[in-house]
Amino acid sequence: MIIAPKKLIRWGLAAMAAVATPATVLLAPATPALAAPGADMDQVVAALRAISTMRADFVQTDRAGQSMSGVLTLKRPGKIRFQYEKSVPVLIVGDGKALTMIDYEVRQVQRWPIKNSPLGALLDPSRDVSRYGKLIPTGNPGVSSVEVHDPKRPEYGxxxxxxxxxxxxxxxxxxxxxxxxxxxxxRTTIRLSNQRYGMAVPDSTFTYKDPRATGRRTP
Structure with a gap:
C-alpha cells in the first residue's frame, strides 16, 4: 500500500501527539547479562541539555516503511521546525508551547501542546528526562537508548x-x-544525519504564514 505524503505526516503527528504505547528501540538489545554498558542517564541528560541549536537532515518512516525526508532545525528550549521536501506543502513548527502542523494545500492549521507530545522529552524544558526516562540496553557501548514517559500522564506519550x-x-x-x-x-521513526550544532537560528524560523489568512503558499 502506498501512503500519501500528507497521510504519512499526519501519522507522524499522531505518533508524536497521541497517547503512546512502548516504543521499539532502533537497535536490537542484546541479552542483558552480555550487554556492554553505554552512557549513564546523567550523561544522556547532559548531552541533551548541551544542545543549544542543531540542524540536521531527517528521514521520517511510518510503520509500512514509507519514508519522506526534510531538514530539522532545533533551538532549545522548546523550538523545532520540520521542513519537508519541496513536493510536500506541509510545515511543522514548535514555538516552545505548541506543535503546529500547517497544510498549505487545504489551508488548515492544527495545534497540539508540546507537553502532551512525546517530543516534550526533547523540547519541553520542564520535562525531567532523568525522572521519567529509563535506559534501554543496546549491546553497544557506543550507543545509548533512553525511553521517556510519565506513567501518571499517559496522555503525554x-x-x-x-x-x-x-x-x-x-x-x-x-x-x-x-x-x-x-x-x-x-509507529513513526525519525533518523537524523549531517547534524550541525551551534549556529545562529533566529526565532522567526519557528513562525509560519497562516494559510487561512493569506491563501495558499509553498512553505
Whole structure:
C-alpha cells in the first residue's frame, strides 16, 4: 500500500501527539547479562541539555516503511521546525508551547501542546528526562537508548531517544534518532544525519504564514 505524503505526516503527528504505547528501540538489545554498558542517564541528560541549536537532515518512516525526508532545525528550549521536501506543502513548527502542523494545500492549521507530545522529552524544558526516562540496553557501548514517559500522564506519550557517542557533539553524545508509537500501533521513526550544532537560528524560523489568512503558499 502506498501512503500519501500528507497521510504519512499526519501519522507522524499522531505518533508524536497521541497517547503512546512502548516504543521499539532502533537497535536490537542484546541479552542483558552480555550487554556492554553505554552512557549513564546523567550523561544522556547532559548531552541533551548541551544542545543549544542543531540542524540536521531527517528521514521520517511510518510503520509500512514509507519514508519522506526534510531538514530539522532545533533551538532549545522548546523550538523545532520540520521542513519537508519541496513536493510536500506541509510545515511543522514548535514555538516552545505548541506543535503546529500547517497544510498549505487545504489551508488548515492544527495545534497540539508540546507537553502532551512525546517530543516534550526533547523540547519541553520542564520535562525531567532523568525522572521519567529509563535506559534501554543496546549491546553497544557506543550507543545509548533512553525511553521517556510519565506513567501518571499517559496522555503525554512515550518516546525512545537514541544517542551515539561522538566527541564532536555537545556533551560528547549525538542524538541520532527517535521512535514514537501511538495507541493505534502506528509507529513513526525519525533518523537524523549531517547534524550541525551551534549556529545562529533566529526565532522567526519557528513562525509560519497562516494559510487561512493569506491563501495558499509553498512553505
Amino acid at each position: 512515550r518516546i525512545t531517544l537514541v544517542f551515539v557517542k561522538n566527541p564532536a557533539a555537545p556533551g560528547g553524545m549525538e542524538l541520532a534518532s527517535w521512535v514514537a508509537l501511538d495507541s493505534q500501533n502506528k
